[in-house]
Amino acid sequence: DARVTQTPRDKVTEMGQEVTMRCQPILGHNTVFWYRQTMMQGLELLAYFRNRAPLDDSGMPKDRFSAEMPDATLATLKIQPSEPRDSAVYFCASGLDMGAITPLMNTEAFFGQGTRLTVV
């Protein structure tokens, strides 16, 4: 049963500490998304990748957040330094996007279980 795997599931950290969240997309998927969910802002798109290349990270505070895909099986979202306002659930999702080449192969985004981050 293919699924997106996120670690850790829960993270409590002190303000100022570095936080790294990891995501293993479904094998064969070529797009990876990072979303942040809070009560106030709902589900915000932070960054996304296609074929490991970052396409848009305009939703991310650049001074403290960074997103990378070191290889096709790992995506990371890093916050340094973390702040209490970063407390949220962070979801990773992956999908297959072949664009207009073979649109019938395109899929929806499959979500991981999320990382619940609490910064105190």
Add this chain to the structure above:
Amino acid sequence: AQSVSQHNHHVILSEAASLELGCNYSYGGTVNLFWYVQYPGQHLQLLLKYFSGDPLVKGIKGFEAEFIKSKFSFNLRKPSVQWSDTAEYFCAVKGSSASKIIFGSGTRLSIRP
């Protein structure tokens, strides 16, 4: 830029009532449309999707949605809700020539037993 608007923030219904949740999108091209459900404490799961073809899409658990291109809408419907449908529902849009998937603000559905 693409965007999604969900009109209802919180809907409260009794069991067996009919459901319709509104979703309007903004995008100047061909779109793919999605409805996801998030049960309390869980991740988002796909209910249904529209890529092309028949604008009336049937999904899991008795849900369906209709894509009306002229109205830029993709409303979610269910003829008779159950208590287990209590959850948050998200509409999402993706331009067919782009990879980005944007979500609406969500509609919380509460079902009275």
